[in-house]
Amino acid sequence: AQSVTQLDSQVPVFEEAPVELRCNYSSSVSVYLFWYVQYPNQGLQLLLKYLSGSTLVKGINGFEAEFNKSQTSFHLRKPSVHISDTAEYFCAVSSSGGYQKVTFGTGTKLQVIP
Amino acid sequence: KAGVTQTPRYLIKTRGQQVTLSCSPISGHRSVSWYQQTPGQGLQFLFEYFSETQRNKGNFPGRFSGRQFSNSRSEMNVSTLELGDSALYLCASSLVEPTNEKLFFGSGTQLSVL
Numbered sequence: 001a002q003s004v005t006q007l008d009s010q011v012p013v014f015e016e017a018p019v020e021l022r023c024n025y026s027s028s029v030s031v032y033l034f035w036y037v038q039y040p041n042q043g044l045q046l047l048l049k050y051l052s053g054s055t056l057v058k059g060i061n062g063f064e065a066e067f068n069k070s071q072t073s074f075h076l077r078k079p080s081v082h083i084s085d086t087a088e089y090f091c092a093v094s095s096s097g098g099y100q101k102v103t104f105g106t107g108t109k110l111q112v113i114p
Numbered sequence: 115k116a117g118v119t120q121t122p123r124y125l126i127k128t129r130g131q132q133v134t135l136s137c138s139p140i141s142g143h144r145s146v147s148w149y150q151q152t153p154g155q156g157l158q159f160l161f162e163y164f165s166e167t168q169r170n171k172g173n174f175p176g177r178f179s180g181r182q183f184s185n186s187r188s189e190m191n192v193s194t195l196e197l198g199d200s201a202l203y204l205c206a207s208s209l210v211e212p213t214n215e216k217l218f219f220g221s222g223t224q225l226s227v228l
Binding site: 006009032036041042043044045046049051090094095096100101102103104105106107 | 204220
């Protein structure tokens with residue numbers, strides 16, 4: 001079975017400051033990892049994904065994430081946030097080796113303070 | 115190219131009633147997944163369909179069911195509604211395999227059970 005933990009339910013940060021949103025996963029097999037963003041009253045949009053290869057993954061809107069297998073983490077980072085980054089962010093995991101469902105975390109609300 | 119379309123956008127029902135939600139995936143996408151989103155619980159996987167067959171199912175009671183038509187459109191049904199079924203129901207489509215592909219989400223159907 002696979003699972004995702006997002007320990008921070010809310011993260012307030014000042015505009016132009018850096019931010020890190022934490023994600024830890026659990027799986028007994030190789031994983032695929034994703035970050036999605038949800039703006040108010042909208043569905044989710046893919047920010048970035050890790051399937052294999054380089055552990056540093058760059059996504060849209062200046063976000064990046066690093067896959068750390070030893071720490072089973074996939075933290076999302078942005079060096080300088082904007083007001084428009086205010087949204088809820090979801091980490092998700094699926095497993096390789098045949099079809100598996102995509103499991104989402106409980107989400108982290110990023111609040112950018114002007 | 116049209117995105118994922120979910121109807122209706124809002125729905126109000128009373129306990130004991132049943133409800134049917136509809137999802138039209140992006141043209142050419144054959145996989146449709148359904149998720150239940152509630153505050154603090156994140157997205158809970160309901161089921162996934164591919165070519166009219168349910169490939170995977172989450173841990174929801176039998177009151178939750180779904181189906182997919184030959185044109186890839188999908189419906190989910192909830193019978194004997196309970197107050198706890200109040201949630202945002204999201205549909206997501208992908209080309210073939212949601213495990214390692216980008217999921218495209220609709221804006222969801224907000225269900226309120228009174």
